[in-house]
Amino acid sequence: MSGFFRSRRSVWGRPARDLEIRYEGERLDDLLHENHGVSSVVLRPAAGREHLEIERVRRANKGWLGEWEATVPPGSSASVPTWEEFPRLMDRKQAGGEALSMMVVVDGEIAGLISVGAVERGAMHLGVLGYWIAEAHAGKGITSLAVASTIDMVLSQLDLHRIEINVRPENEPSLGLARKLKLREEGYKPRYMHINGRWADHVGFAVDQEDLRQMPGGSLVEHRVRRGGKH
Template sequence: MNLRSLFAPTQVWGRDPSFFSVRISDPVGEGFLHENPDAPNRPKIATIRPLLGHDHSRVDTVRRANAPWLTPWDATLPAGAREELPTLWEYMRRADRDQREGHSLILMPEFDGRPVGQFTLSQVQWGAMSQGVLGYWVAQEASRMGLASLVVSYMMDLVIGELGLHRIEVNVRPENERSLGLCRKLGLREEGYRERYMNIAGVWADHVSFAMDAESLPEGGMLTSLFGKGLR
């Protein structure tokens, strides 16, 4: 029995995982990504799909390899916290259960089959709130290519435009100029400054809060607004 059969749910948000998946041939040539002169190879195929089962261990390997690049932005447990960080095994089980039950959605972009990031919609609430919080990271080899713009736009169109969630929030460190620029480029509404909002790299860090809701989503979707075409 492999890890996928142990962990991966047969459905995500009541749908087959393939519903959330897209495949883009020659993403640079098609205008969805930019060239990265520092990357060893231009991706031939980019995919975006749910991160499930054994994919968690693959992504964990990429994240560890990118630790110097990502650690300054990582969420951490504050001093004196009573809880402990879960093991990878515990995290895998919880993450897949939450996706099955509609409490989170984790998408994994890949270049030619290699994971190059993680985009997590968490704290999903339905009913009167109908919202979630989006966080993400991108591997260094995929930086400066517009990958975050592509995947965030896709998630907004998918989750708000097709699946009916009303609002997605994104919180960004004020020092993170790239993510601030991304939110503003995509037309997310800037909602305010949150002091000491989250523990990052061992300290309570301020964040700027952005959001997109159904009423603000561009006509035809965010992808069409940004690229002139969609993915589905």
């Protein structure tokens, strides 16, 4: 998709280009702690057929990611969109503030996805954040930087009050990421989500606007990622 048409898309009532986050040069070196030859990390809302490109990267990393992927339980009435329907559905949800898909682009290559879904307005004003990174880019600090950046943006600019993250207890890298970011650990959730073909337990974490305001600079990136975490 051309930059012209991408920039004209609306995401959560804002031009998509306004939600792009870019790290380069010395700033990136500082945030990654130990640069592995990475020269740029860009996060921006996916649009159009970019959703399919992200899915192709995810499928190419199935051996790395498959153990942790959500699945539809048997007998569910939920409908799964076709590949042709999926980009339009996601763009519509993003335009309406129902979901957010921030693609992670490392040195011009799609490397992962930070997503916000299950968005509730009204009295709740929350969303649930999920993430994955391609195996080739794991362990460089990119994931924690991308997660923290997205949380900062959603809580500070997009007016959600609370973000939740739920992690399988066996997923030690993701548990480590949530704890290094000092997200609030809220408890154990038995059989919380259908993962890789079965109902799986999760550990719940959360962060809200009040937490963010108490951090130096009012930013999870400034407060935590700069100081540690190489996931």
